[in-house]
Amino acid sequence: MKSFWAWMQLLSLLGGAMGYWLLQQNTSSSGAAWFLLILGFIAIEASWLTTIAFGLRPDEKWDAQFNTEAKDNQKTESGWPVVISVILSLILGAGVMMIFLAIGFEQFFMYQIEEARKISQ
Numbered sequence: 360m361k362s363f364w365a366w367m368q369l370l371s372l373l374g375g376a377m378g379y380w381l382l383q384q385n386t387s388s389s390g391a392a393w394f395l396l397i398l399g400f401i402a403i404e405a406s407w408l409t410t411i412a413f414g415l416r417p418d419e420k421w422d423a424q425f426n427t428e429a430k431d432n433q434k435t436e437s438g439w440p441v442v443i444s445v446i447l448s449l450i451l452g453a454g455v456m457m458i459f460l461a462i463g464f465e466q467f468f469m470y471q472i473e474e475a476r477k478i479s480q
Contacts, residue, residue: 368402368406369402371398371401372399372403373399374399375395375397375398375399375402377395378391378392378393378396378397378398378399379396379399400455400459403455404452404456407448407451407452407455408448411445414441414444414445415445418434418435418436421435422435
């Protein structure tokens with residue numbers, strides 16, 4: 360409840376969902392909707408990057424930071440679920456980033472073509 364960054368990520372994710380909804384309603388012409396969508400994209404990519412960073416952290420370092428008061432000297436033993444979550448985060452993060460860049464560049468070049476047509480007429 361006290362984490363500033365957790366609240367920022369949640370608000371960005373909700374803003375991204377609202378931006379997506381606005382783009383669906385306004386046929387891709389709203390600057391505010393694109394800004395909100397970018398905030399949501401950053402929130403999603405940050406969560407996948409955090410998953411990768413935490414998943415690649417050695418167990419000893421994890422225990423030293425997050426598991427200092429473990430009962431009976433219980434040590435963390437990460438296994439295949441962590442490896443699979445890191446792999447899925449990498450695949451999904453890279454895939455979503457490529458899709459977002461492709462759509463962003465497409466919109467940019469479509470705008471450039473429309474402006475060039477206006478100038479030439």
